[in-house]
Amino acid sequence: MTSLGVIFQPSLPPEGLRAAAVAAEQAGLDEFWVWEDCFKESGITALVAALAATDRVRVGVGILPMPLRNVALLAMEAAMIERLFPGRARFGVGHGVLDWMGQAGARVASPLTLMREYVPALRGLLAGRELSVSGRYVKLDRVKLDWPPAAPVPVLAAAEGPKTTALVGEVADGLVLTGGTSAGMVRASIAQARGARSDAGVDGPFEVPVFLMAAFGDNAAKRMEGEFDRWELTGERRYAAAGSVEQVAATVREVFDAGATSVLLQSPSADADMAAFAANAGRVRELLGS
Template sequence: MGMIFQPSFAPERLLPAAERAEQAGVEELWLWEDCFKESGIAAMTAALASTERLRVGVGILPMPLRDVALTAMELATIERLFPGRARFGVGHGVLDWMEQVGRRVASPLALMREYVPALRRLLDGEEVTLDGRYVHLDRVRLDWPPQQRLPVLAAGEGPKTLALTGAVADGTVLPAGWSPSAVRGAVERIREGRAEAGRAGEHEVVVFLMTAFGPDGAAQMEEEFDRWGFSGGSRFAATGEDEAIEAVVRDLVDAGATTVLLQSLSAEADLDAYTDGVARIQQRLRG
């Protein structure tokens, strides 16, 4: 269980939010690296440095924007500074944003197929040489790789990307708007990709869940859906009292989610109260 600090919140709100999350007993706090808001790496490092136990994730780091060697260097450094507390996923990035900075690629799938295994190998301390379509490395090896294995997660939505995350990554990040039935279908595609790649073992599935606490939660969430431009089945969220929200989280876990991160309203007025709500749900699940 955990929660999301959205980039619609000013950066100066992050450290108090991280400290409050740790005090409340929240297990994980995730950030986003949306263009052109907070840096995921800088924000993650600051949040880790201001807390002692909280796990901090970034979901996601856009692959077109970030050279794979630089990403490996930054993540390895963070893992050695804060062992076992960093979590992250990489993804295609919003294509329009990538185009704005001249980094849009013709084949996001080809990029992921090269980037994620290269990142995995670099973080494992291997020397990597690759002359691919998008990733070019010549005898690159980290001097200071992580001292323990750092899982590489990848974000996906479409069926081809979901299968590819299963084939090349250690876990998959699903953004908001996935119902339990949709998560179940995604997990099937991920498993198919893993089977085709001959991969065994566990695969993490991180799901973002839009959540609004209280009797006005459903009405507030309808406005949030409109703000995001969600329609049809993607207008899925958890709203209302703690019992109702707990039930949705349990349904997602039953569908195959291994981590559920509660996502507040974009303009959440009382982030401390929201954090306390996340902690309550976490305690209910443990209880």
């Protein structure tokens, strides 16, 4: 079954988060995602608030920047969240915006090395294993969670470039593709990640959540051009779903056909009416069916 959701961006006031999550659930959507952007809103806090405000919808956080978060701490947080809200939370990690990491005093010289060490350690801790690791960035001495999750927790990771995409295929349980990723780019990224996964002899499910920029209404295309400019997107990356519910649904289908396992609709940054956006997304969900 197709899995469709919406994103609550940290450019929106945090006091509107819970109502937006409820609106997504009431619209019949499958997922509701939050972000962690420096220096706006905490991803973990937003995740828990959205889970507590709802009963059914799955809530994802993308992307938690690995340089800012000690892997043992994130494992503790993710494990407790999973035990409190079984099967409803999804966790995505990534390099973080390098300039922001520098501002916070957390920039690393080799983001790829950090991911290669961090994601397997996080997965191991969430699986209940005791780990001792002496890496360049990840250092653990007999660390084991007292309260590991009762069920497996997939660790997803974001990527854009080919090296990171291949590494995600090797070490993570899924690939998060952010806004401005066309259907063709989705297809190519999945092929690269799965190829690296196969070469590494890694088995198991592999999720691909895709953030899709979207706008509804008669002036949607024009508004989206402004959004592309805001994000400094060029060429093939100026890709979005815009127009009527039917037109948005057609673009969502393109992304699913390219291999996405879930599509998360991202509203224009200035659109504060998340209830209306979620309602339109719910109509898209109805058109997509199962």
